[in-house]
Amino acid sequence: xxxxxxxxxxxxxxxxxxxxxxxxxxxxxxxxxxxxxxxxxxxxxxxxxxxxxxxxxxxxxxxxxxxxxxxxxxxxxxxxxxxxxxxxxxxxxxxxxxxxxxxxxxxxxxxxxxxxxxxxxxxxxxxxxxxxxxxxxxx
Numbered sequence: 001x002x003x004x005x006x007x008x009x010x011x012x013x014x015x016x017x018x019x020x021x022x023x024x025x026x027x028x029x030x031x032x033x034x035x036x037x038x039x040x041x042x043x044x045x046x047x048x049x050x051x052x053x054x055x056x057x058x059x060x061x062x063x064x065x066x067x068x069x070x071x072x073x074x075x076x077x078x079x080x081x082x083x084x085x086x087x088x089x090x091x092x093x094x095x096x097x098x099x100x101x102x103x104x105x106x107x108x109x110x111x112x113x114x115x116x117x118x119x120x121x122x123x124x125x126x127x128x129x130x131x132x133x134x135x136x137x138x139x
Contacts (some may be wrong), residue, residue: 008032050094063130064095
């Protein structure tokens with residue numbers, strides 16, 4: 001609503017609380033004029049979506065998916081957004097480099113001592129299991 005109101009010239013704003021038990025709501029009515037020379041309001045997604053299937057090799061993508069699944073579970077447990085644990089870009093770098101040590105993990109952009117310490121063991125376990133699977137059980 002705030003983004004919309006910033007994109008137009010509001011003439012009037014009427015609000016009314018509609019009391020209907022558990023279904024009570026605030027209703028807003030905005031009379032407005034578009035700003036001259038401004039783009040029409042719409043929520044734009046300027047981020048370029050990256051398809052990691054195209055960027056990563058098949059083997060790297062398999063590891064990337066496992067890392068992404070782990071990240072989602074960790075985010076749910078911690079009640080935080082997934083990107084606060086690792087970004088997709090960081091997971092892709094881990095998958096490509098087959099990061100095997102905490103020192104290697106800290107070489108990835110945006111991964112510092114704290115993040116490596118907190119999540120490093122889980123990452124090393126997933127990468128190690130994938131390496132073992134790729135070599136047919138021989139580490």
